[in-house]
């Protein structure tokens with residue numbers, strides 16, 4: 009369900025009505041935060057992008073990154089309130105088109121899988137939050153590959169696939 | 174899954190060229206046919222004229238550079254037996270049309286009128302000369318002045334039948350899609366291979382044989398991207414050891430690509446594969462703006478790439494709470 013295009017985009021598809029892409033710029037941004045050495049700390053944030061008019065596809069283009077208000081350790085990441093403010097700013101600078109598409113964070117493992125803490129965070133965000141479509145994209149940046157999931161409220165995460173950046 | 178149907182239709186309106194749309198084409202044709210009428214030898218038999226080629230088929234496009242060419246059929250009311258030497262009729266046509274601002278040359282398949290501006294050839298009009306035999310079959314005058322007498326021949330050539338066969342192959346909106354796809358393919362050819370190397374009529378007849386109208390099963394809207402991809406796959410599947418044969422569906426039943434060299438064929442095939450892959454990638458790309466960038470690389474600058482601001486929705490930032498991952 010993941011495909012790499014010759015333009016460097018990764019496109020994914022859950023079903024007939026749910027698909028999206030990750031731009032090469034977004035992939036490069038996320039892979040910069042991969043926990044490559046034993047002292048690297050977890051990183052995370054929101055995935056930002058657009059919703060295509062014709063295809064309804066979720067177009068991932070940008071992400072918020074660790075900073076003020078976050079707490080980082082080797083195996084956990086606390087995402088502060090600043091990320092929501094940056095999403096509002098993203099919407100403003102893109103003339104009311106940019107929106108948050110989901111969450112990302114890093115893991116100190118080669119090919120990452122979501123932890124219990126991740127699943128609870130994802131469920132909480134879906135229940136209390138508001139998104140352009142019914143569901144969010146959930147990316148975990150491992151040391152070798154990036155794992156992609158899609159989460160709909162009330163359903164378990166669906167694995168879309170892994171790719172190497 | 175981008176189909177970029179709006180962009181395919183805008184591209185089509187940008188490149189299409191036809192008599193109905195172009196007063197320049199109509200005027201040129203009128204002028205030439207008036208000259209023919211007023212100046213043709215009194216000894217010539219009566220004749221009728223008709224459009225043939227891309228304008229008759231509604232598959233004409235504007236050339237990337239220069240002026241568009243045109244094809245006209247001139248059908249004399251006589252039988253091949255009346256003129257055992259078909260060159261006689263072609264000379265009547267040539268002599269009637271010769272003027273200072275153009276040259277008129279008798280070539281084997283037709284009489285070619287070339288127009289000049291500042292000493293440079295700008296465009297040409299080909300006139301094919303026909304007679305009709307006892308069975309009502311049109312015969313093309315194939316000869317030029319340097320040909321020996323026995324090489325000056327009448328050859329079965331059913332240009333009008335070809336036009337109606339191709340026109341009647343599809344109806345209504347399917348026919349419109351057929352014409353859009355043929356025009357897009359021709360512009361791709363002009364852009365990637367060059368106008369002369371793969372004949373337009375070969376592409377058009379390939380589509381006559383292997384095109385299938387394609388539309389969305391839910392909303393019934395035509396999808397040109399998929400229709401073209403399927404047509405190309407059909408063409409590639411029929412490639413023989415090294416060549417694609419496209420048979421004319423009327424007399425003289427020839428292979429329309431027979432004059433292409435093996436090298437041209439190989440290049441044609443590779444570029445078709447690249448086009449097919451690009452169409453597949455564009456379809457896979459849910460980002461309409463990015464999909465159009467892929468398509469523009471194949472079809473050239475007349476294929477529009479809409480700004481992201483026009484291909485994405487107005488929406489809010491969305492809301493998410495803070496939280497912890499591990």
Ligand SMILES: [Zn+2]
Pocket residue numbers: 113114115121122123126148498499
């Ligand atoms: Zn995690």
